[in-house]
Amino acid sequence: MDYTFHWRPVIRKLPDLLEAALVTLEVAVLSMVIGILIGLALALIRMSGKRSTVWFAVGWIEIARNTPALLQLFFFGFGLGAFGFHLSPYMIVLCGLSFNNAGYLAENFRGGFNAIPDTQYRAARSLGMSAIQAYARIIIPQVFRIVYYPMTNQMVWAVLMSSLGMLVGFRELTGETQFLASKTFRIFEYFLFTAAIYYGLVKIILGASRLIAWRLFRY
Amino acid sequence: MKRGYLAPVAAVAVFFILAAGQDARADKLDDIINDGLVRCAVVLDFPPIGYRDENNEPVGFDVEYCKDLAAALEVDYEILPVTWAERLPSIVTNRADVVFGGTSDSLERAKTVGFTIPYAIYYAQAVVGIDSGVVTFEDLKGKRVAAAVGTIPEQEYLKYAAEWGVEDLYQGYQSENEVFLAVAQGKADVGITTNTAVKPIVAQYDTVIAGPRMPWTTDYTSVVAPRKDFGWINYLNLFITHQVRSGRYQELWGRFVGGEAPELRIPGVMY
Amino acid sequence: MSETDSIEFFTSFRVEDLWFLLEAAGRTLLISVLGISGGTVLGIAFGWLLSIGRWYGAATLGWVLDVFRSVPLIIQLVLFFNFFPIVGFPLDPFGAGTLVLVMYTSALVAQVARGGIEAVSISTRRAARSLGMSYWQDLRYVVWPIGIRAVLPSWTGVALGVLKDTALVSVLGYMELLRASQILITRTQEPFLVLAVVGAFYFALSFPIARFSERLERRWSHD
Numbered sequence: 203m204d205y206t207f208h209w210r211p212v213i214r215k216l217p218d219l220l221e222a223a224l225v226t227l228e229v230a231v232l233s234m235v236i237g238i239l240i241g242l243a244l245a246l247i248r249m250s251g252k253r254s255t256v257w258f259a260v261g262w263i264e265i266a267r268n269t270p271a272l273l274q275l276f277f278f279g280f281g282l283g284a285f286g287f288h289l290s291p292y293m294i295v296l297c298g299l300s301f302n303n304a305g306y307l308a309e310n311f312r313g314g315f316n317a318i319p320d321t322q323y324r325a326a327r328s329l330g331m332s333a334i335q336a337y338a339r340i341i342i343p344q345v346f347r348i349v350y351y352p353m354t355n356q357m358v359w360a361v362l363m364s365s366l367g368m369l370v371g372f373r374e375l376t377g378e379t380q381f382l383a384s385k386t387f388r389i390f391e392y393f394l395f396t397a398a399i400y401y402g403l404v405k406i407i408l409g410a411s412r413l414i415a416w417r418l419f420r421y
Numbered sequence: 422m423k424r425g426y427l428a429p430v431a432a433v434a435v436f437f438i439l440a441a442g443q444d445a446r447a448d449k450l451d452d453i454i455n456d457g458l459v460r461c462a463v464v465l466d467f468p469p470i471g472y473r474d475e476n477n478e479p480v481g482f483d484v485e486y487c488k489d490l491a492a493a494l495e496v497d498y499e500i501l502p503v504t505w506a507e508r509l510p511s512i513v514t515n516r517a518d519v520v521f522g523g524t525s526d527s528l529e530r531a532k533t534v535g536f537t538i539p540y541a542i543y544y545a546q547a548v549v550g551i552d553s554g555v556v557t558f559e560d561l562k563g564k565r566v567a568a569a570v571g572t573i574p575e576q577e578y579l580k581y582a583a584e585w586g587v588e589d590l591y592q593g594y595q596s597e598n599e600v601f602l603a604v605a606q607g608k609a610d611v612g613i614t615t616n617t618a619v620k621p622i623v624a625q626y627d628t629v630i631a632g633p634r635m636p637w638t639t640d641y642t643s644v645v646a647p648r649k650d651f652g653w654i655n656y657l658n659l660f661i662t663h664q665v666r667s668g669r670y671q672e673l674w675g676r677f678v679g680g681e682a683p684e685l686r687i688p689g690v691m692y
Numbered sequence: 693m694s695e696t697d698s699i700e701f702f703t704s705f706r707v708e709d710l711w712f713l714l715e716a717a718g719r720t721l722l723i724s725v726l727g728i729s730g731g732t733v734l735g736i737a738f739g740w741l742l743s744i745g746r747w748y749g750a751a752t753l754g755w756v757l758d759v760f761r762s763v764p765l766i767i768q769l770v771l772f773f774n775f776f777p778i779v780g781f782p783l784d785p786f787g788a789g790t791l792v793l794v795m796y797t798s799a800l801v802a803q804v805a806r807g808g809i810e811a812v813s814i815s816t817r818r819a820a821r822s823l824g825m826s827y828w829q830d831l832r833y834v835v836w837p838i839g840i841r842a843v844l845p846s847w848t849g850v851a852l853g854v855l856k857d858t859a860l861v862s863v864l865g866y867m868e869l870l871r872a873s874q875i876l877i878t879r880t881q882e883p884f885l886v887l888a889v890v891g892a893f894y895f896a897l898s899f900p901i902a903r904f905s906e907r908l909e910r911r912w913s914h915d
Contacts, residue, residue: 465878466878473875473878473879474703475703475706475879476708477709477712477875477879501865502865503865507865510774513774513777514773514774514776514777514782515777515782516777516782516784596874596878598877598878598881599878601881602877602881602883605881625881626881
């Protein structure tokens with residue numbers, strides 16, 4: 203082994219890395235919120251069966267699910283740039299992740315809705331609830347419970363996917379790591395620390411998710 | 422064992438012992454000569470120093486230097502295309518023996534890789550969008566400025582940006598071509614690049630014009646090799662001086678960049 | 693090439709470039725097939741080991757696989773690519789990329805496989821054993837056919853995920869589809885066209901498999 207590790211410089215930069223981890227978390231959470239809203243809309247549009255709008259939802263879902271997330275990010279970067287739409291690196295990552303999340307979550311939601319029998323909706327209506335009440339009080343809570351774990355998974359994915367920000371010039375955790383490492387090019391040392399931070403982030407998310415589930419689904 | 426066999430067997434044994442011993446002492450230069458191959462990492466988004474022709478084949482000043490080096494060593498060459506951020510790791514990970522990639526010889530990088538004497542000298546210059554209104558360096562303040570990640574211009578500019586408090590307007594790209602594209606598309610107002618690249622870029626895009634020279638010092642770029650392979654670095658130093666002495670340096674500079682090649686001398690110091 | 697002015701640094705998109713992309717798509721397919729098949733075989737073995745449920749298995753193997761699932765693939769690629777040479781075992785981008793993909797896939801498949809094995813109820817397996825089947829016969833003729841139906845959709849999801857994730861091997865310099873697209877964007881300066889073409893290539897690789905799996909799933913659910 204003809205290599206001497208330089209750990210000290212990395213340890214000195216640890217605060218910078220942790221700060222960047224917060225940026226990662228922020229963009230992942232935001233992209234999940236947007237992704238859930240759009241994903242829900244896409245699922246409802248797709249199930250509505252109206253020819254004029256279904257193609258839009260299907261197109262979004264299939265493109266999001268069948269092309270690499272990195273390609274989607276590039277599209278929001280230079281692809282849109284070709285038409286004069288300029289997004290900042292932060293917005294590129296946020297839009298790319300939201301686009302991707304929405305596509306995957308839409309399919310989860312659709313599966314969730316399909317798992318709830320129609321009879322429940324009719325029963326709710328026959329009890330005197332309006333359509334909106336029936337959805338809000340009967341259907342959505344059950345769907346939510348079904349898609350809760352897939353959603354947690356998607357959240358973990360969002361964190362992992364945000365690492366692609368490095369390749370579009372966004373200084374989230376991975377981008378910051380590359381930036382710091384590129385002064386001395388001690389790539390291995392820096393990326394090892396970053397890997398550990400990601401592991402910690404994922405554990406925190408899963409822990410929080412379990413805590414929320416325990417709180418929400420007690421009965 | 423008959424006596425007749427002993428001599429050849431002993432000879433073979435001695436040969437292997439010597440060969441093994443030699444192998445342990447063989448340095449990079451020995452390896453390259455014995456393998457018959459020198460592996461050059463070259464940055465190919467650095468026209469006219471390194472780029473791809475229409476058949477996606479590598480060409481440019483740095484590519485020619487690699488070929489010349491291989492010819493001097495009497496070995497074959499292999500071009501490893503790398504991005505700015507990949508060029509030094511290519512040495513650390515032993516994917517390349519040498520980097521021709523306009524690498525500035527910073528003291529920080531020298532903690533990880535070895536540098537030769539300068540083999541080409543550049544200065545940093547901006548290309549700017551035609552509507553950006555940027556004329557002097559001070560005009561960069563408040564503009565969206567782009568550069569390639571992991572380059573010296575990036576680090577130098579960010580020092581100014583920090584002073585001005587405009588770091589969030591900076592955009593870092595994985596390759597210099599993305600920087601040019603960003604300026605051409607209008608994603609960025611200013612792209613920081615190298616003086617040699619300005620002419621071809623400006624010729625390529627209608628929306629991009631030459632911008633001001635950057636205030637930091639001249640960019641002395643060196644050939645990069647593994648840090649501990651002194652014999653190999655010595656050889657490369659000699660190669661660089663021979664390129665100048667033979668006139669090849671001027672010839673290639675004239676062909677790809679045009680005009681008089683800069684003198685590879687640092688005023689006021691002995692290199 | 694003798695005059696500076698006659699050198700062209702950028703040239704427009706040509707039909708030949710489609711071949712360039714097609715070749716790159718072939719390499720994407722190659723590294724995907726290697727990564728997915730290697731990862732699946734390993735992953736099934738790991739999943740079986742985990743399903744046996746010894747505590748030291750979960751503590752060591754389970755933990756290692758968990759790390760592979762919790763760290764972005766791009767970081768794994770960069771880390772291992774830089775780590776192999778340090779221990780005197782330099783790998784080219786293809787070798788390092790394949791190895792990391794196999795490990796990454798196996799970590800994902802292990803979870804799927806474990807789920808599949810656990811989808812077969814204990815009473816079914818006891819019944820098989822009491823019919824005189826050996827442990828391996830039980831695995832081969834009872835657990836495998838039932839389990840595979842339970843987890844085929846998840847496995848397809850993993851496989852398609854890995855197919856798209858091979859785009860990340862481009863950061864090591866392997867000339868697959870995404871890397872080729874970057875080279876073409878650099879040369880032609882036509883990002884939208886190139887990205888659209890490359891997107892179509894990926895779509896053509898991924899979408900048919902997704903559809904086929906859906907149909908298979910539907911047919912099996914009617915049995």
